[in-house]
Amino acid sequence: MDQQFIQIVNGKLITPSGIVDSGSITIRDGVIIDIGRTGNAAPGATIIDAEGNYVSPGFVDIHVHGGGGYDFMDGHELAFLKIAETHARFGTTAMLPTTLTSGREELLHSLHIYEEANRKNKTGAQFIGMHLEGPYFAMNQRGAQDPLYIRDPDPDEYREVLAASSSIRRWSAAPELPGALAFGDYLCSKGVLPAIAHTEAIFEDAEKAFHHGYSLITHLYSAMLGVTRKNAFRYAGVIESAYLIDEMDVEIIADGVHLPAPLLKLVHKIKGAGRTALITDAMRAAGTNVTESVLGNISSGLNVIVEDGVAKLPDRSSFAGSVATADRLVRNMMQLAGVSLMESIQMMSATPARIMGLQERKGTLRVGMDADIILFDEDIDVKKTFVNGALVFDAADQ
Structure with missing residues (x-):
């Protein structure tokens, strides 16, 4: 041809x-x-x-960790290339490889491998930059992230990381942590999108963060607070903030497990297709039929089980990433949430492309x-x- x-x-x-x-x-x-x-x-x-x-239009996945038996934290080019090939089979044409909370050296190594793999990627979904998920998270909202590496924003560290790679496009963090607002400002100055994630922030924190560039909420509902109480008083959490701040974008794992049908319907009803991006948040078991897997680096990551269409920690205390592919997300929005084909495709293509500033190149025919x-x-x-x-x-x- x-x-x-x-x-x-x-x-x-x-x-x-x-x-x-x-x-x-x-x-x-x-x-x-x-x-x-x-x-x-x-x-x-x-x-x-x-x-x-x-x-x-091809699907644009702005939050994906792995697939086909590989994880972006494996530390070698083959992992990047095989993940890109795996998700291309299910309609993803562009993706943001996503890291997990890790040490500084491992993070820098992942960024280096990205650069090498990006030059060789000819047979899979295109890489459109890196998404760093962590390590600046709230410990109590870490989910399956390794607590050993969770820490507050460190200016010396993040300045070094950003200086080491021009491929970082977004960085997810908890905005209530000490130094997180200055971190957001610095990301914006470098053209990197700050996103709210793994957080115990309340509305007041989220609203303030929004004005420091945090205009996206990472996997809405997962690892964050809804309405909470402090000293008997009720406070709105990040979930309510997503709905109250009209200009706030959200991403959701529409695998039907992380978010059941009623919540898929609610997000679509309030935020709409123009502000909602579908993401796989897929780990290495996506596109396979395994029942046991590893989240993160194949040698040092967390052992997980795969059942009920999702990855879980072995004690079943928490989900450990999805095993969804992009086609499943679109199918679920239509079948579970009753969303039209046009809007379901928009949430998997045009909206994530716009969030990442790629609307003049990708996301629509x-x-x-x-x-x-x-x-x-x-x-x-x-x-x-x-x-x-x-x-x-x-x-x-x-």
Whole structure:
């Protein structure tokens, strides 16, 4: 196949203005150059028949730890490349590799490996930068994060980390910790998005943090407070803050386990598709059939079990990351929450792209956009995945 000049025909195109039946989309040099109706031939193009399947913008996963038996904390290039290939099979075309709470040297090593793997990644979802999750968290809201490494923001440390890599795009932290607001300011000055996570903040903390750049809430409902009491008085938590601050973006793990159907419906009802990003938060067991796995580095991470469609600590006291893939998230929003296909796709593509400042390149099918395109059927079963116009997955070859 000539991957430089392609025309996809006979598809149901999911565009910002609606679904175009019997549509065609033309790609040259990795960019969408035309969207129209089947019958408008592109002479010289390689023709791909969508066979009536949906033609959608690729999924953008801005919080993912692993998949296919690998974790980004494994410390080698193969892990990065295999995770990218695994999630491409399920429609992800762009992703933010995400770290876990760790020591400084391990974190710096992960950033170095990212740079090397990014240059070699030709057969999976595109890397669009790194997401650092921790280590600046509230100990009581650590979830499955290793308590050994949890600490308050350290200016010497985070300045060194940010100086070491230009690939960091977001950093999740607890905004109530000493120094966390100055940390947010510094991230913003470097073009990095601060996000609220693993936190015991109340509304007043979250509102203040929002004005210091914390405009995204990491995995809403997980590892944070709702309404709480202090000295008999009730306080709104970060969960209520997400709803009260209109401009606050949220991400949710829509695997149907971390958030059951009523909460999926509530988030969509209040925040809407334009402010809600779907994330997998997937660990290494995603895309596999294992019942036991490891969260984090394969040699030093936490042993977990996989059951009920989710990873758990062995004592079942906490979830330990999801095993979801992006297609499952879209399917759940439709089947469990009753959200339309258009809005479900928006939450898995356009909204996360906008949150990360990539809305002019990714997340929608428009002329001039990167040709990150997937084909799937009525069950959101992915048939083909294109990343920057290159076919990286074809179900017919499996």
